[in-house]
Amino acid sequence: MAETTPPVAIIMGSRSDWPTMKRAADSLDRLGVAWTSSVVSAHRTPQRLVEFASGAKAKGYKVIIAGAGGAAHLPGMAASMTDLPVLGVPVQSKALKGLDSLLSIVQMPAGVPVATLAIGEAGAANAGILAAQILALSDPVLAGRLNAFREAQTEAVHETVED
Numbered sequence: 001m002a003e004t005t006p007p008v009a010i011i012m013g014s015r016s017d018w019p020t021m022k023r024a025a026d027s028l029d030r031l032g033v034a035w036t037s038s039v040v041s042a043h044r045t046p047q048r049l050v051e052f053a054s055g056a057k058a059k060g061y062k063v064i065i066a067g068a069g070g071a072a073h074l075p076g077m078a079a080s081m082t083d084l085p086v087l088g089v090p091v092q093s094k095a096l097k098g099l100d101s102l103l104s105i106v107q108m109p110a111g112v113p114v115a116t117l118a119i120g121e122a123g124a125a126n127a128g129i130l131a132a133q134i135l136a137l138s139d140p141v142l143a144g145r146l147n148a149f150r151e152a153q154t155e156a157v158h159e160t161v162e163d
């Protein structure tokens with residue numbers, strides 16, 4: 001039987017980004033959304049990026065989460081080759097604490113959007129949730145799971161508040 005493509009592709013510039021990008025995968029797992037992950041670099045494997053990004057929609061992906069650090073050109077270059085929504089995660093760099101990653105991702109020219117998340121693990125976790133929210137627009141069952149997730153989150157905060 002032919003394998004179905006999961007709706008979310010997580011790509012990252014280097015294997016060293018995985019501890020951050022795993023947070024996106026964790027969010028997706030929690031919400032019951034299937035994903036794949038792979039290392040693709042605009043700098044180190046440009047041909048692999050062209051093949052991935054230009055073929056992503058035809059392959060059946062619905063949302064791309066792209067994480068990279070430093071001169072983080074991966075999300076923008078991926079967005080230039082697909083009209084799937086691209087969520088960019090600035091991975092925290094050693095030298096500049098991720099400010100370089102953030103600025104490399106966020107300032108896209110008009111016409112080629114990348115939805116840019118916060119630097120580091122919180123941004124990656126939110127990328128997973130945001131991908132699920134996009135998919136939930138046409139998936140009421142997933143929308144219900146997202147709602148339950150939000151309620152559980154609110155309840156967990158209430159439990160830490162005395163009064």
Ligand SMILES: Nc1c(C(=O)O)ncn1[C@@H]1O[C@H](COP(=O)(O)O)[C@@H](O)[C@H]1O
Nearest residue numbers: 013014016041042043068069072073074
């Ligand atoms: N920013 C990019 C791209 C890209 O944008 O294509 N490819 C790799 N990298 C980044 O280089 C950093 C260091 O990578 P190494 O740890 O492999 O030296 C990683 O955060 C990666 O995302």
